[in-house]
Amino acid sequence: MSQAAPPDPLARELFEQIASWPIYDPHSHIDAHRPASRNLDEVLGYHYYTELAHSAGMPAAEVDPGLPPQQRARNLARHLHRIDNTVQYSWLLEIARTFFGFQGDRIDADSIDDLYRLADHSAAGAGEAWDRSVWETTNLEAVFLTNEFDDPLEGWDTSKYVPCLRTDDLVLKLHEPRTIQRLQASTNVDVGDVKSLRLAIAALFEYFVERGARACAISLPPDFVPRRATPVASQNSVRRAITHMDLRPDEHEEVRTLVFWTLAELCAEWNLPFDLMIGPIRNVYPGGVAGGRDLFDRRVSLHDYAVLFTHFPGVSFPVSTLSPDAGAELVAFSWIFPNVVPNGHWWYSNVPAFIAADLKARLQAVPKTKLVGYYSDAYKLEFVLPKFNMYRRLLAEFLAEDCVRGRGWSADRALELARLVLLENPRRLFQRPGGGAG
Amino acid sequence: MSQAAPPDPLARELFEQIASWPIYDPHSHIDAHRPASRNLDEVLGYHYYTELAHSAGMPAAEVDPGLPPQQRARNLARHLHRIDNTVQYSWLLEIARTFFGFQGDRIDADSIDDLYRLADHSAAGAGEAWDRSVWETTNLEAVFLTNEFDDPLEGWDTSKYVPCLRTDDLVLKLHEPRTIQRLQASTNVDVGDVKSLRLAIAALFEYFVERGARACAISLPPDFVPRRATPVASQNSVRRAITHMDLRPDEHEEVRTLVFWTLAELCAEWNLPFDLMIGPIRNVYPGGVAGGRDLFDRRVSLHDYAVLFTHFPGVSFPVSTLSPDAGAELVAFSWIFPNVVPNGHWWYSNVPAFIAADLKARLQAVPKTKLVGYYSDAYKLEFVLPKFNMYRRLLAEFLAEDCVRGRGWSADRALELARLVLLENPRRLFQRPGGGAG
Amino acid sequence: MSQAAPPDPLARELFEQIASWPIYDPHSHIDAHRPASRNLDEVLGYHYYTELAHSAGMPAAEVDPGLPPQQRARNLARHLHRIDNTVQYSWLLEIARTFFGFQGDRIDADSIDDLYRLADHSAAGAGEAWDRSVWETTNLEAVFLTNEFDDPLEGWDTSKYVPCLRTDDLVLKLHEPRTIQRLQASTNVDVGDVKSLRLAIAALFEYFVERGARACAISLPPDFVPRRATPVASQNSVRRAITHMDLRPDEHEEVRTLVFWTLAELCAEWNLPFDLMIGPIRNVYPGGVAGGRDLFDRRVSLHDYAVLFTHFPGVSFPVSTLSPDAGAELVAFSWIFPNVVPNGHWWYSNVPAFIAADLKARLQAVPKTKLVGYYSDAYKLEFVLPKFNMYRRLLAEFLAEDCVRGRGWSADRALELARLVLLENPRRLFQRPGGGAG
Ligand SMILES: [Zn+2]
Ligand SMILES: [Zn+2]
Ligand SMILES: [Zn+2]
Known part of the structure; x- marks a missing residue:
């Protein structure tokens, strides 16, 4: 039984059921060409470990990309005891035990070499078998990717590794020379003004949808406020951006x-x-390790997005907010706007204390058919299971306490709700455009 | 025993006691001329159901005011299964069982016609009897109304249905022609400048207080900041508003x-x-159903109101905040300002997850004599009981866990605290001006 | 056994262990010359009691400094029943029982004279013995002071009563004549421009560090935004401030x-x-009692401080935030910035409901070696124990539920974490500059 199982017997029973289901993961950063890790360094390289170890005093140089992988792993391991209280550390331990056959209680300087050996799948041909093995142990049904707009999307089964068009660069970095170059190269559109820019972006959509993409995605800074576009008035600014003028x-x-x-x-x-x-907000802390430099400003409101939600009633907006204290606002906006869907528990909000509070409010006040429970945000396949198990446990605890004991529901009714939130809603909301569920 | 009773035996015992008390409800939108429903459509028309069903995919046309009431009820019922996880649905089920003798577990397309029949009190003379019946089953002591400033306040017992002067239109819509017309018509004051405006408003106060009003009320947008009035300097603006100039x-x-x-x-x-x-903020989502178009911007602070609380030490300000994450600030302001009273749990904050957190902090850090536990905000009398029961249960759970088990209080001491919060404080704070408790 | 012990048997067992440890208190307002109270009025004069009683209706005149102390205590006692639900009242009761031998259940008009007599240590020579007695009963290892910059820091054992340089006046009131006078008097530096100002402040640091200071501290309003200093450009403004020009x-x-x-x-x-x-924000409510006039504006973000944390990687910044809803942001910033340390639970956030939520998130997501669990913020020594016991209980409850039952840790491992948070981290973070732990 998973170490993630909750202590309360009723919650544990619900958890066991839920943990037997496949996982449908609607957002990750998995590389479809190399989904699982080839060695432990690729697991420990997840920004959570490097940034928490760095926060606890590890010099960034100890995980420098130039070092040999095992050396990086050893260096990091010497700092892991300082973060063994964190939920992120618990994911690591669950990975080590579930996937690598690790028997110990702590991952530290003493056990790191053993674990490194256990986690090695770098031999020729071993990687692909390992990818399949992790996929099966995880009981994964589909995992969404994060694809740059010029990703050719070739070489994998897109019904399992589902493409997703990531658009941060287009919106936030259009003025950078490389963006326009990449856009032109991938679309063969000569981008020179608002009209051709739109043609190029439309070509990306066509390309992505034809190759199985099921979402467009973007991350936006707190100071971004959606406004109705004014193509004619913006012509000049767009031209200046495209030609890299200040x-x-x-x-x-x-x-x-x-x-x-x-x-x-x-x-x-x-x-x-x-x-x-x-x-x-990107690069708030330039001195941080790679992937550990971004933070936020909590003064942000979904009210800024009301005009967007209103203008596009036909577009479904799965929304994640970064600041944990903004979660309650998302409940209210999801409760009113048919096209606003609360989506998982993201990054700095992906901590049991915050998830439990948000999950409770969402399940008490948002239509159950609109809830997308969780996504892994994982970079390597091994993380999907422990992260989902963390969520599954919190969900099982809510169902046991609030629904079964609290409202007198049967366990079956509680499990139906869990199934909606974890499987049926994401399958339906992210189904193949124009077709049935993927 | 109410379905709202909590599972923990000690909390249940406290709940049973509390649930046997009368209800004193210091804010609602009840129509004193027609307090309880005449048919199920009037219950289902509560904006929570139409907006949640709409959020879950129901076209607004299905609850169009032009449809026959039973058709609207049937239409809505086909969508209720999508929101049967919400606390609002649980109020509906409690109403159906407690008031209408409904025996089922779910209100849906199958059961809606039966329930519609059970809830029918539209026969001549049946309505008044039903009003009395709901009042008695609810064990209601008094319920506060929300009266437009030109309400004649005639035709009901104002010690039971307590008038309350609602002033949103005066503050936020003075420039609209109808506002001044209504003000002049109801006061016989010829409103032309700051001085006559004040005379007219003073006349409203006199009228309302003489007819038993026990509160003035207003809802204010996040960008409103109270400032000391400058009657002379504002003369020109007021004149322009009164004469409907831009x-x-x-x-x-x-x-x-x-x-x-x-x-x-x-x-x-x-x-x-x-x-x-x-x-x-009104009409954030114009595409929503009636009553389901308003939202908020969470970037709001009571600090904006400090000058008001300071300037009027003799005025009691029962304060409700809309954004759930603003609740902790209200605790701090209530703890410092003698005239700031935390008032109930409002609208988007009226969800068990948020109430439980706010209630706990208030009961740990604000003088007990200042807490106004709850108000129903109901439009129909049937909602008073299930909404209060939801609060009573959360209060009983807090008392059991935090006070009896946690601090070693006797059950009697815990019940004294509950009594203050639910009955004695609102009776005292909203007593008839110049007189004893109502 | 302390009345603060939690009801859950496992949590109680952990609490008993934790409660047997010494207390290391890294922030207080204790007067090292007169640390414990001499009479009950000095205990009841803590702003929490006067402000809560005032908030509940007590006129400020009843605790006027001009009144005889016992009269003030009697006056306040007549209002205490209105705040006997608060956690602050529970500290008072624990003080009365633990330190003064009080046997009653309530401190009120009936018991106040008895308690006043029990708490009297005003006889010649009795005070010093009482200071030692409270110190020992509290099992205090060290308590940090809040010293004005011109405090001579003489006359006490600075390894027990640790000096701390408080700098609010220098930053926020430099333009006030008394500030410059005091600065010149305490440093013998003739302050006339940026350079001499810096010399004077450097002299303060030297003086303080030589006399055992282990922290510099400041409280800052929400509108303060740290920016890199521009000494040359600021020369004129600084000169104007120093010469008290507008x-x-x-x-x-x-x-x-x-x-x-x-x-x-x-x-x-x-x-x-x-x-x-x-x-x-100081003096938000000028009509309040002394010490009960300050509040905040919740619209504040640590993002404003990122430039500071980035620029001074070698400075450790123990951070406390005042608005309870800002706690989650502090978790994120502490998780990324190596030099940001979440420090205790402050003032309006120092309420069990808020502490429990913050503590949980910090222990789940911030490296354990960076957590400074708690400080008392006390003005009189008697408050250190009940305030720490409140925190110890919440910590024990978290450890029992989340770590031992939830993650399968041994009690010993849970206690190791508690020991870090309560003792080892503050000892290490606030050690004597250049030396070993104090
Ligand atoms: Zn992501
Ligand atoms: Zn209302
Ligand atoms: Zn302090």
């Missing part, structure tokens, strides 16, 4: 507004959900 | 500032509590 | 920015932690 702040704003609105229009056209991940 | 934003602000401050002065004069409901 | 808002800002940044530089130089207490 932009005034208001011109920048015009460009990102226009591109963002265009994306929403194309989501409507192609019937793609538009995942909004609201809140991060 | 106002600049700063003139608008001057007008609403002046009227709001005038209301506070008159509350001081007439010894009326001034209920502040802080946060809603 | 300052424009931007000049004010320049002055406080410069002084604050200088403090951070000197903390780096002297290897002193810089305690940041973020959020209070």
Whole structure:
């Protein structure tokens, strides 16, 4: 039985059932060409471990990309005891035990070499077998990817590794030379003005949808405010961005507004959900380790997005908010807007204390058919299971306490709710455009 | 025993006691001329059901006011299974069972016609008997109304259905022609400037207090900031508003500032509590169903109101905040300002997860004599009981866990605290001006 | 056994262990010359009691400083029953029982004279013995003080009563004549410009560190935003401040920015932690009792401090935030920035409901070696024990539920974590600069 099983007998019973289901994971950063790890360094390289160890005093140089992988793992291991209280550490331990056959209680300087050996799948041909093995142990049904807009999307089964069009660069970095180059290279559209820009982005949608993409996604900083695009008025700013001229702040704003609105229009056209991940500010802490430099400003409100939700009633917006204290607002907006869907528990909010509170409010106040319980956000396949198990446990505890004991529901009724939230809702909301569930 | 009773035996025991008390409900939208429902459509028409069903996919047309009532009920019923996880659905089920003798477990397309029949009190003369029956089953002592300023307040027992002067229109819509017309018609004051405006509003206070009003109330948007009125300087803006001329934003602000401050002065004069409901923004989602279009911006702070609380030490301000994450700030302001009273759990914050957290902090950190536990905010009398039972249960659970088990209190001491919060405080705080408790 | 012991048997067992340890208290307002109370009035004079009683209706005049102490105590006692639900009242009861031998259940008008007599240590020589007795009963290892910058720091054992340089006046009130006078008097530096100002402040650091200071501390209003100092550009503003000329808002800002940044530089130089207490606005409610006039604006974000944390990687910043809803952001910033340490639970956030939520998130997501569990913020020594016991209980409850039952830890492992958070981390983080732990 999973170490994630809750102590309460009723919750444990529900958890066992839920843990026997397949996992449908609607957002990750898995590389479809190399989904599972080849060695422990690829597991320990997850930013949570490097950033928490760094936060606890490890110099960034100890996990420098230039070091040999096992050395990086050893270096990190010497700091893991300082973060063995964290939920992130518990994922690591569950991975080590479930996937690597680790028997110990602690991953530290003493056990790291053993574990490194157990986790090694770097031999020729071993990797693909390991990918399949992790997929099966995880009982994974589908996992969504995060694909750059110029990803050719070739070489994997897109019904299992589902493409997702990530659009941060288009909206936030259109003025950077590489963005336009990549856009032109991937679409063969000569981008010079608002009209050709739109044609190019439309070509991306066509390409992605044809290759099985089932969502468009973006992460947006707290100061971004969606506004209806004004293509004619924005023509000049867009031209300046495309030709890499310096932009005034208001011109920048015009460009990102226009591109963002265009994306929403194309989501409507192609019937793609538009995942909004609201809140991060990039590189707040430039001294941090790779992947551990972003934070947020908690002064953010979904009210800024009301105009977007209103204008695109036909687009489904699965929304994740970054600041844990913004979770209650998402409940209210999901309760009113038919097209706003509370989506998982993201990054700095992906901590049991915050998940439990958000999950409770959502399950008490948002229509059950709109809840997308969880996504892994994983970079390596091994993380899908322990992260989902963390959520499954919190869900089982809520169902036991609030629904079965609290409202007198049968266990079956509670499990029906869990099944909706974990499987049926995401399958339906992210189904193949124009077709049945994937 | 109520289905709302908590599973923990000690909490259940406390709940049973508390549930046997009368209910004193200091804020509702009950129509004193027609307090209980005449048919099920009037129950299902509560905005929670239409907005949640709409959020879950029901087209607004299915509950169009032009449809026959039973058709609307049937239409809505086909969508209720999608929201049967919500606390709002649980109120409905409790109403069906407690008041209508419904025996089923689910209100859906199959059971709706039966329930509609059970809930029918539309026969001539049946309505009044039904009003009395619901009042008695609820064990209601008094329920506060929400009366437009030109309500004649005639035709009911104002010691049971207590008038309350609602002032949103005066503050926020003074510039609309109908507001001034209504004000002149109801006061016989010829309103032309700051002075006559104040005379007219004073006349409203006199009228309302004479007819038993025990509170003045208003809901205010997040961008409203109370400021000391400047009658002379604002003269011009007020004149322009009264004569329906276009106002600049700063003139608008001057007008609403002046009227709001005038209301506070008159509350001081007439010894009326001034209920502040802080946060809603109207019509954020124009595509929503009636009553389901308002939301908020969570970036709001009671600090904006400090100048008001300071200036009117003699006015009691029962305060409700809309954004769930603003609840902790209300605890701090209630703990410092003698005239700030945390008032119930409002609308988007009226969800068990949020109530439980707020209730706990208030009962741990605000003087017990200042807590107004709950109000129903109901539009129909049937909702008072299930909504209060939801609160009573959370209160009983807090008392069992935190006070009896946690601090070693006797059950009697815990019940004394409950009695204060539910009955004695609201009776005292909202007593008839100049008289004893109502 | 302490009345603070939790009801759950496992949590109680952990609590008993934890309660047997010494207390290391890294922030208080204790007067080292007169640490414990001499009479009950000095206990009841703690702002929590006067402000809560005032909030519940007591006129400020009843605790006027001009009244005889016993009269003040009697006056206050007549209002205590209205706040006997609060956690602050429970500290009082624990003090009365633990230190004064009080046997009753309530402190009120009936029992106040008895208690006053029991708490009297005003006889010649009795005070010092009482100080030692409270110290020993509390099992106190060290308590940090809050010393004005011109405190001579003489006359006590600074390894027990640890000096801490409080700098609010320097940053926020440099323009007030008394500040410069005091600065010149205490440093013998003739302060006339940026350079001499810095010399004077550097002299304070030298003086404080030589006399055992182990932290610099400041409380900052929500509108303060740290910025890199610009000594040359700020020269004029600083000169105007020093000569008490009127300052424009931007000049004010320049002055406080410069002084604050200088403090951070000197903390780096002297290897002193810089305690940041973020959020209070002074005198929000001028009508309040002494110490009960400050509040906050919840619209505040640590993002404003990112530039500071980034610029001074070598300075440890123990951070307390005032608005309870800002706690989750502190978790995220502590998880990323190596030099940001979540520090205790402060003032309006120091309520079990808020502590329990914050403690849980911190222990789940911040490296365990960075957590400073609690400080008393006490003005009199008697408060250290009940306040720490409140925290110890919440910690024991978390460990029992989340770690032992929830994760299968042994009790010993849970206690190791508690020991880090309560003792080893603060000892290490606040150790004597250049030396071993104090
Ligand atoms: Zn992601
Ligand atoms: Zn209302
Ligand atoms: Zn302090």
